[in-house]
Amino acid sequence: MCGIVGIYYKNKALNKDLGSMLGSMLVQMSERGPDSAGVAVYRNPLDPPGVKLTLHTADDEYDWSQFRSLLAVAFSAEAEVEIRASHAVVSTTAPLQEIRAWLELHHPGLRVMSAGSTIEIYKEKGAPREFVERFQLQDFAGSHALGHTRMATESAITTQHSHPFSTGLDLCLVHNGSLSNHNRLREELRRNGIEFQTDNDSEVAAGYLMWQLHQGASLERALNRAIQDLDGFYTFAVGTRNGFAVLRDPIACKPAVLAENDDWVAMASEFRAIAQLPGVDQATVWEPAPARVYSWGEE
Amino acid sequence: MHPDGRHCIAAGVDAPLEIGIEGHVGYYCAGMNKQAHISISGSAGPGVAENMMSGTVRVKGNVSHCAGASSNGGLLIVEGDASARCGISMKGSDILVAGSVGHMSAFMAQSGRLVICGDAGDFLGDSIYEAVIYVAGKVGELGADCVEKEMTVEHRQSLAELLSAADVSADPESFRRYGSARKLYNFNIDHASDY
Numbered sequence: 001m002c003g004i005v006g007i008y009y010k011n012k013a014l015n016k017d018l019g020s021m022l023g024s025m026l027v028q029m030s031e032r033g034p035d036s037a038g039v040a041v042y043r044n045p046l047d048p049p050g051v052k053l054t055l056h057t058a059d060d061e062y063d064w065s066q067f068r069s070l071l072a073v074a075f076s077a078e079a080e081v082e083i084r085a086s087h088a089v090v091s092t093t094a095p096l097q098e099i100r101a102w103l104e105l106h107h108p109g110l111r112v113m114s115a116g117s118t119i120e121i122y123k124e125k126g127a128p129r130e131f132v133e134r135f136q137l138q139d140f141a142g143s144h145a146l147g148h149t150r151m152a153t154e155s156a157i158t159t160q161h162s163h164p165f166s167t168g169l170d171l172c173l174v175h176n177g178s179l180s181n182h183n184r185l186r187e188e189l190r191r192n193g194i195e196f197q198t199d200n201d202s203e204v205a206a207g208y209l210m211w212q213l214h215q216g217a218s219l220e221r222a223l224n225r226a227i228q229d230l231d232g233f234y235t236f237a238v239g240t241r242n243g244f245a246v247l248r249d250p251i252a253c254k255p256a257v258l259a260e261n262d263d264w265v266a267m268a269s270e271f272r273a274i275a276q277l278p279g280v281d282q283a284t285v286w287e288p289a290p291a292r293v294y295s296w297g298e299e
Numbered sequence: 300m301h302p303d304g305r306h307c308i309a310a311g312v313d314a315p316l317e318i319g320i321e322g323h324v325g326y327y328c329a330g331m332n333k334q335a336h337i338s339i340s341g342s343a344g345p346g347v348a349e350n351m352m353s354g355t356v357r358v359k360g361n362v363s364h365c366a367g368a369s370s371n372g373g374l375l376i377v378e379g380d381a382s383a384r385c386g387i388s389m390k391g392s393d394i395l396v397a398g399s400v401g402h403m404s405a406f407m408a409q410s411g412r413l414v415i416c417g418d419a420g421d422f423l424g425d426s427i428y429e430a431v432i433y434v435a436g437k438v439g440e441l442g443a444d445c446v447e448k449e450m451t452v453e454h455r456q457s458l459a460e461l462l463s464a465a466d467v468s469a470d471p472e473s474f475r476r477y478g479s480a481r482k483l484y485n486f487n488i489d490h491a492s493d494y
Binding site for chain 1 (some may be wrong): 303304305306322323324326341342344345360361363364369379382383401402494
């Protein structure tokens with residue numbers, strides 16, 4: 001089943017409300033996805049060459065202060081480590097490839113959830129309400145965000161199988177549905193240099209988009225190509241550094257509703273996730289048409 | 300009442316009531332309605348007025364898929380657009396959409412009237428029985444066994460009455476009629492060996 005939500009601000013004065021709006025949307029989708037929850041938040045963009053990595057540990061007792069000192073020893077560049085429940089965001093000007101290699105060698109227990117200048121991804125097993133409280137979602141200010149509540153069907157209930165998935169810098173995808181050609185497509189994408197962390201079908205969709213964007217396609221064009229190349233049922237919400245998009249498969253058997261007013265665009269599996277948002281009475285509410293790409297914010 | 304998108308609002312009503320809903324509703328609003336006149340000042344999710352028996356359901360906004368599915372009687376009016384599978388398997392109701400409808404609308408529709416003032420998506424009236432479809436706008440690919448039929452004076456008269464009863468302004472002259480070619484659901488003795 002699963003529930004997906006997304007919010008994108010047209011009026012940047014509302015950025016401060018991102019976390020509280022996202023949290024209320026996520027909790028409304030609890031019945032569609034009680035097993036795990038996750039969000040991708042686009043906030044505090046770093047100027048080049050700054051990068052952010054969101055790291056996850058399965059160890060409740062993990063010593064982040066020791067990690068912080070080891071990081072300072074290994075890299076001369078300044079680095080900040082912001083801890084949030086089982087996750088931490090590392091912001092640094094050190095080269096991304098070197099950081100990744102260092103993490104892999106010295107901290108194999110840490111999993112990289114996202115990397116980019118703007119994106120942060122948090123996800124964890126358990127009910128959406130617990131997730132919202134544990135990760136203090138109301139603290140987040142930002143330009144746009146995606147969220148997912150998962151009812152596990154095709155793979156295990158673990159943090160790494162939870163959504164959202166990110167397979168490239170600042171790209172994120174949430175998915176309701178299932179893909180049928182993901183195994184073959186994953187192999188093709190691997191041959192083209194896209195890396196995958198799990199056997200999950202939705203991660204393949206994210207990898208496919210990354211590959212298209214690498215080829216120079218715009219988000220809109222990449223999604224139009226996805227209609228041809230992805231086989232299965234899907235409603236996708238996709239985020240990039242500046243952009244936000246929604247796509248449903250040509251049969252449109254997975255639900256989706258869009259709402260837009262002068263201040264924001266919101267997407268959800270069911271309207272009740274949008275009903276709580278301030279300004280909803282001024283919003284146009286409609287069901288996105290099958291096989292049509294809706295996108296905002298991409299230059 | 301502000302339902303905030305909740306599901307199954309005013310479902311299963313069996314009384315001659317006037318019910319007004321202020322705001323958007325979720326799934327199956329006014330399902331199985333009998334006798335009541337229900338008005339929704341907002342949009343509705345999947346399955347609005349599904350299996351309606353009688354009465355009226357009016358939606359001021361847009362509706363999601365399967366609007367009026369399997370409805371036996373009564374009148375459903377959608378002032379905005381309807382999504383896929385509008386009037387699927389309808390069995391005698393009248394459904395009037397002031398905007399457009401999505402794909403697979405009136406699939407296997409048995410009787411009643413589906414009136415579309417805007418456009419219709421692909422596979423309109425696929426495997427249709429004896430329901431009648433009127434469309435003012437463009438029609439995508441027609442479904443199996445669905446054909447355009449002659450618009451007689453009687454059809455125009457009945458459509459004009461329905462539009463007026465529903466208080467929807469559209470010119471009855473602008474509509475075309477679609478229905479079953481009756482090749483799919485009739486047993487054809489000449490083809491007995493094919494079955």
